[in-house]
Amino acid sequence: MASKVRLYVDHPLGEEQTVPLSREQAHYLFAVMRLEEGAVLSLINGADGEWDAQVVKAGKKGGILLCSAQTNPQQDPPDLWLLFAPIRKERTAFIVEKAVEMGVARICPVQTDFTQSANRIRQDKLQAHAVEAAEQCGGTFVPPVDDLAKLDRILKGWPPERQLMFCDEVLIGDPVALPEMRGPWAILIGPEGGFSPAERDRLRALPFAHPVSLGPRILRADTAAVAALTVWQQALGDW
Template sequence: MIRLHVPQPLSAGSAVAPTLDQSRYLTQVMRLKAGDALLVFNGVDGEWRCVVAEVLKKGVILRAQQQARPQAYGPDLELIVAVVKKARVETIVEKAAELGAKRVRLAITQRTNADRIRLDRLDAIAEEAAEQTGRLDVPAVDEPVKLEAILDNWQDGRRLMFCDETGGAPVASAINGPGPWAILIGPEGGFSPEERDRLRSLPFTTAVSLGPRVLRADTAAIAAMTLWQATMGDWER
């Protein structure tokens, strides 16, 4: 069944007005008509079965009928990734949403050299991935911030899995402690010696290895999240 993410509150009998683009998708691409059903979620009120109540010239009105699933959240995992080329950043955001990340934080490192980032485009990619994968929330995507500022303002209690291309412990043996967690992926060319030294000196950081091969940022992000999920995540639910 079609799933749609909306910002409005959801409750029995509530009216929901999708955006114009969403309305066009429902009526022109999916060919929904008045009375047709779909699933809607907002990240707060769970997933609701809705029907198309009205088809207007500019948009549609949906009517919430009953809750299909109560609100639930995945593991408390953030992905921090150095900004790389636009297409690869888009892939990273899409796969992070698919793999259950709560938040994607974009970092500017000493070796960052990449295209301009469009947050609206990345938000749309995260939203579409959430709709397709069945999750009940959409991961936040933060605008780029210098890595040093992210580390200076680190959240108490969150541990950081630092993927170090120069070597580290295997993921399965390195992250056997409680979360919440974050995963850090570096830029093309890797972290600078100064960045690596600081990361290794921090009490909340665990350096891990992703194997003997040098991986591109998007591949490294997918591999790291997969290994974390297999070790600490919600895949056994």
């Protein structure tokens, strides 16, 4: 199935709005995707929904698009953050991609006691992954990706009205249990190797933290992220 090119731009979208292209965007549209003047593509900017736009000027170093009609309204995800401990590079990118598809408002890489120090992240690369995932999967919202932060610092500054679902392999066998509390939430996925005993004690003592089991088998962190997002979206989200 041939489908329309879908591009994220950091520019307002609206009726008769013109959108200038960077050199990189022009290269992608005109050299890689081989669009010509007059071609129609889809634009998103994370805030104004999805718009059809026509190529009015195509050049090697830039170009101009003209918005014609909104094709989809802006659709924001529920107020859900995904906190996860980075793992190997490709799998970390995968978690970001999956989080965008599943619908989260913010992506927060966290450093836990058992996070391998080799698993550094490049925030800019992960943000680009989030943009690409929104472009490819029909979304109109792009969650911001935070810089890596230590879990204990995040928990110190935690907004107390935000509930936290945390998934811990120690819980294997316990039933899935999520309290029916609406409002802002976050999901915390531990690293491979789980949380440290100190972290686990701390999490269990927090009034806003709710442990949840994800079945009797051990899940990789990327699988756990999708499974946990499914559990939450079904119970409290927009599914």
